[in-house]
Amino acid sequence: MRHTPHFLMTDVDEVKRLVTGNPWATIVSHTDAGIVASHYPFLLEAPGPDEDPDEIVLVSHVGRPDEVAHELGRHEVLVVVQGPHGYVSPAWYPPEQFVPTWNHVTAHLWGTPELLSDDENFRVLGELVDHFERVMPEPVSLEIDEETARRMAKGTVGIRIRITRFDARAKLSQNKAPEVVDRIIAGLRGDGPYASPALADEMERAHAARADDREER
Known part of the structure; x- marks a missing residue:
């Protein structure tokens, strides 16, 4: 991603929150045959009692033969997690500011995949199903017909x-005056063509945190 220090997201907990809220991710591999990309849901794996609580560990599965296409286990891969994003119109800026932008929350995470045993894979598959089914009125489980x-x-x-490094950005109009930020949020919460309540939520959260930081100083 473009090097923009004032949009950097370095808090591990914030990156974990992004992954949790946006589990559909892109996995990219640089293989002998070229660049390969696939899309799968990822979950965070809770750290064990003797593991670093700040470590980011992702679990998922791929459909065969993607493990061959990606050469999984042979080299590092990139996982791209995309949070809320959207067009920001200059209609929400003062007249002298006329250049639009695109706000987003995005993380790039790198690590070398470990292939799971059949039993571990089935456990992870069950956790994935349970994770997404938990909000349903009558959740479905793989235990219904385990065989x-x-x-x-x-x-x-x-x-x-196991993520060894990450590069995350929260580009949420931090370079704009508070009154402009309020107008952008109002526009995103409106009923126009670029309405995005989820992006408005991220902006409110980020700017509230910045205000708290300023007060603490």
Whole structure:
């Protein structure tokens, strides 16, 4: 990503929050055959009692033969997590500011995948289903028919990625005056063509945190 120090997101907990809220991610590999990209849901794996609580560990699965196409386990991969994003119109700026922009919250995370055993893969698959089903009125679980679920799971390969480094950005109009930020948020919460309540939420959260930091100083 473009080097923009004032938009850097360095707080590990904020990156974890981004992953949790936006689990559909892109995995990119630089293989002998060229660049390969796929899209899968990722979950954060909770640290064990003897593990670093600040470590970011992702778990997921790929459908066969993606593990071959990505050469998983042989080299580092990039996982791209995209949070709320959207066009910011200069209609929300003062007249002298006429250049639009695109606000976003994005993280690039690197690590070398570990291939999971069949049992671990099935456990992760179950956790993925349970994670997304928990908000349903009548959640469905793989335990409904474990034999069939295990048979279908053989078409997937589980992965664990311990993140060794990340580059995250929260570009949320931090370079704008408070009254302009308020207008942008109002525009994003409106009913216009570029309405984005989720992006408005991120902007409010970020600017509230900045205000708290200024007060503490």
